[in-house]
Amino acid sequence: MNFDKRLDKLRGLMEKEKLTAVLLTDPNNQCYITGFEIITYSRPIFTIVTKNECILIVPGLEEEHAKLKAEFDHLIVYYEHPEKAKQGNEPIALIIKCLQALNGERRLGIESRSLSFELANILQRENWKLTDVTSEMVKNRALKDEKELEKMRQVCSLAVGSIQAAFRALKVGVTERDIENAAASAFYQDASNHYPDSSLFTGGMNPSGVKRTILPHVFSNLRKINTGDGLIITRITSLDGYKGECERTCFVGEPTAKQRELFEVMMNAQKAALDTIKADVKTSDVDAAARSFIQQAGYGEYAVHRSGHSIGLAVHEAPFFRFDDASTLQEGMTFTVEPGIYVPEIGGFRHSDTILVTKNGYEMLTECPRTIDELIFNPIAYH
Numbered sequence: 421m422n423f424d425k426r427l428d429k430l431r432g433l434m435e436k437e438k439l440t441a442v443l444l445t446d447p448n449n450q451c452y453i454t455g456f457e458i459i460t461y462s463r464p465i466f467t468i469v470t471k472n473e474c475i476l477i478v479p480g481l482e483e484e485h486a487k488l489k490a491e492f493d494h495l496i497v498y499y500e501h502p503e504k505a506k507q508g509n510e511p512i513a514l515i516i517k518c519l520q521a522l523n524g525e526r527r528l529g530i531e532s533r534s535l536s537f538e539l540a541n542i543l544q545r546e547n548w549k550l551t552d553v554t555s556e557m558v559k560n561r562a563l564k565d566e567k568e569l570e571k572m573r574q575v576c577s578l579a580v581g582s583i584q585a586a587f588r589a590l591k592v593g594v595t596e597r598d599i600e601n602a603a604a605s606a607f608y609q610d611a612s613n614h615y616p617d618s619s620l621f622t623g624g625m626n627p628s629g630v631k632r633t634i635l636p637h638v639f640s641n642l643r644k645i646n647t648g649d650g651l652i653i654t655r656i657t658s659l660d661g662y663k664g665e666c667e668r669t670c671f672v673g674e675p676t677a678k679q680r681e682l683f684e685v686m687m688n689a690q691k692a693a694l695d696t697i698k699a700d701v702k703t704s705d706v707d708a709a710a711r712s713f714i715q716q717a718g719y720g721e722y723a724v725h726r727s728g729h730s731i732g733l734a735v736h737e738a739p740f741f742r743f744d745d746a747s748t749l750q751e752g753m754t755f756t757v758e759p760g761i762y763v764p765e766i767g768g769f770r771h772s773d774t775i776l777v778t779k780n781g782y783e784m785l786t787e788c789p790r791t792i793d794e795l796i797f798n799p800i801a802y803h
Contacts, residue, residue, distance in 0.1 A: 421455060421565075421568065422565060422567070423453065423455060423491045425565075427453065427469065427474060430442060430453065430469055430556075430557075431471060433529070433553060433556050434471065434529065437527070437529065437551055437553075438525060438527055439527045439529045439553075440519075440522050440524035440525055440526065440527055441468055441469060441470045441519060441528055442468070442469045442530075442553055443466060443468055443515065443530050443531075443535070443543075444466065444467040444468075444469065444557075445464075445466060445530070445531050445534040445536075445539075446533070446534040446557070447460055447465070448661075448734050449534075449557045449561070450465065450466075450467045450476075451661050451733055452557070452560070452733055453467055453469065453474065454467055454490045454491050454492055455489060455490055455491045456476065456485075456489055456490035457660065457661045458482075463479040463481070463482075463500075463511075464479075464511055465479070466511065468515065468518055468519070472493075473494055474491070474493050475492065475493065475494045475495075476494070476495050477497075477511055477514055477515065477518075478495065478496075478497055479497070479498055479500065479511070480497055480498065480499040480500060480501065480504065481500075483495070483497045496508070496514050498511045515539075516546060519543075519546070519548065525549075526548045527548070527549050528543060528548045529552075530543070530552060530553065531552070531554050531557065532552040532554055533554055558737070558738050558739075561732055561733060562730050562732070562737065562738070562739065562750075562753050563750060563752045564753070564776075565752070568732070569752070571660060572662055572664065572732070572754050572776070572785060574614075575657050575659040575662050575663065575664035576657075576665075576666070576774050576785035577664075577785075578607055578610060578611055578622075578657045579607075579655045579657040579664040579666040579786055580787065580788045581606060581610050582603045582604070582606055582607040582622060582624075582657060582666075583653055583666050583668060584606075584788070585602050585603050585607075586599050586600075586602060586603040586624075586626065586653045587668075587670065587795075587797065588602065589603070590645065590651070590670070590672055590797040591645065591797075591798075591799065591800050592644075592646060592647050592673075592799040592800070593644055593645065594645050595640075595641075595642045595643060595644050595645070596625075596626040596628055596640035596641055596643050597640050597641065597642055599626045599645075599651075599653065600624060600625075600626055603624060603653075603655055604622050604623075604624075607622040607657055608620065608622070611657075611659065615660075619658070619661065620658065620659060621658040622655065622656065622658065623656050624653070624654040624656055625639060625640050625652075625654045626640045626652070626653050627652055628645055628649045628651045629646070629649050629650070629767075630650070633650055633651065633652050633762070633767045633768035633769075634762040634764055634768045635762075636725060636768065636770070645672050646672070647672060647673040647799040648671070648674070649671065649672050649673070650669060650670070650671050650675065650679060650767045650768075651669070651670055652667060652668075652669050652768055652770050653667065653668050653669075654666075654667045655667070661733050662732060662733060663731055663732065663733070663734065664731070664786065665731060665772050665774050665786070666773065666788055667771055668771055668789070668795060669683060669686065669768070669770055669771060670795035670796070670797060671792075671797065672797050672798075672799045673796070674796065675796065676766075678766050679766060679767060680792060682763060682767070682769050683792050684792070685713070685717045685719060685761060685769070686714075686759065686760065686761050686769040686770060687771065687790070687791070687792075689711070689723075689727075689759040690710065690757055690758070690759055690771055690773070692709040692710050692712070693706050693709050693710040693727050693728065693741065693757050694757055694773075694775070695709070697749065697757070697777060697781060698749065698779065698781050698782070699749055699750055699751045699777060699779050699780075700748060700749065701748070701749045702747070702748060702749075703739050703740060703741050703745045703747045703749060704742065704744065704746055706727060706741045706749075707741045707745075707759075710723075710727040710741075710757075711723060711727065711743065711759070714759065714761060719761050719763065722762050722763045723759060723760065723761055724760075724762060726742035726745075727741040727742070727757065727758065727759040728741035728755050728756045728757045728758050728772075729741065729756055730753060730755055731754055731755060731756050731774060741755065741757070749777045751779055752776070752777065753776070753777040754774060754775065754776050754777070755774070755775055755777065756772050756773065756774050757772065757775055758770055758771065772786075773785070773786045773788075774786045
């Protein structure tokens with residue numbers, strides 16, 4: 421990844437806004453600038469970008485990890501054990517010390533969505549004037565360069581392989597968790613063979629049956645699959661921080677006539693959204709294309725969420741395919757396309773595909789079976 425180019429863009433904003441430094445607190449934005457994929461719990465990690473340096477502040481247990489994986493000019497470490505605590509054990513104090521050493525006006529770029537109220541107050545008491553750079557970071561991350569697109573294609577291929585493993589596990593008698601485990605196992609096997617030195621993660625959900633598939637986001641549980649069940653299988657994969665998503669609505673045994681009808685409405689809504697996508701189109705127009713088809717079919721009140729979202733270092737990023745999002749699509753953006761319908765007593769219906777926006781359309785990154793006849797599975801009993 422071209423981290424120098426990313427820093428140049430951020431420093432261009434600093435010059436424009438007359439900022440002496442930028443303090444990054446969002447883990448995904450820190451990864452974007454430094455390449456450091458962070459696991460955070462109670463120990464914060466910070467990145468300070470100045471006109472000449474990229475400074476990374478980490479806890480002691482991440483010191484060697486940062487040296488191995490992160491791109492920075494200066495590493496500052498705070499410690500929790502008495503042998504080194506005198507070198508610094510309070511990260512906020514280290515931030516203030518770094519900022520005090522800078523020349524120039526006390527104008528600091530911050531991320532309003534991830535900066536704590538406590539830290540904001542401390543910075544203001546130190547007479548720093550805060551300027552939000554969130555929108556600029558969102559805009560920069562939305563446009564993927566060629567190396568990022570290569571990573572997106574790789575991670576989406578892993579998502580497709582994982583969901584196909586879930587298909588192979590589908591039988592009457594297996595649990596939602598059995599399907600989850602089969603999909604995850606296939607992902608880790610495939611990913612470890614092709615990308616042994618990469619960071620890897622996968623997750624998902626497999627709600628089944630009429631009552632659970634109308635819950636768009638719900639953890640898999642130990643419910644056993646029955647003949648006639650519909651499922652929404654979700655696979656989210658991560659490779660070196662970049663995310664891919666693939667979802668399919670499928671059936672174990674023959675669906676009812678009403679389920680077939682709603683499946684086709686969902687499929688046609690997704691196709692309408694996909695057919696609208698190309699550079700210079702408004703994101704709200706993509707949602708409108710999907711939503712209008714669902715509304716014409718009489719199910720508008722059951723389409724309860726946006727039709728998709730940007731995806732990259734986070735699973736859900738701005739901009740969104742939403743009725744009130746007026747962003748403009750550009751070549752190099754990656755999105756999920758996933759209009760859904762959730763009708764009580766009938767079930768939920770949603771496919772999700774990850775795509776790359778091109779000048780005249782899109783590139784499908786999650787090519788996978790999608791028609792109803794391809795997604796009806798034999799309900800052979802599980803032994």
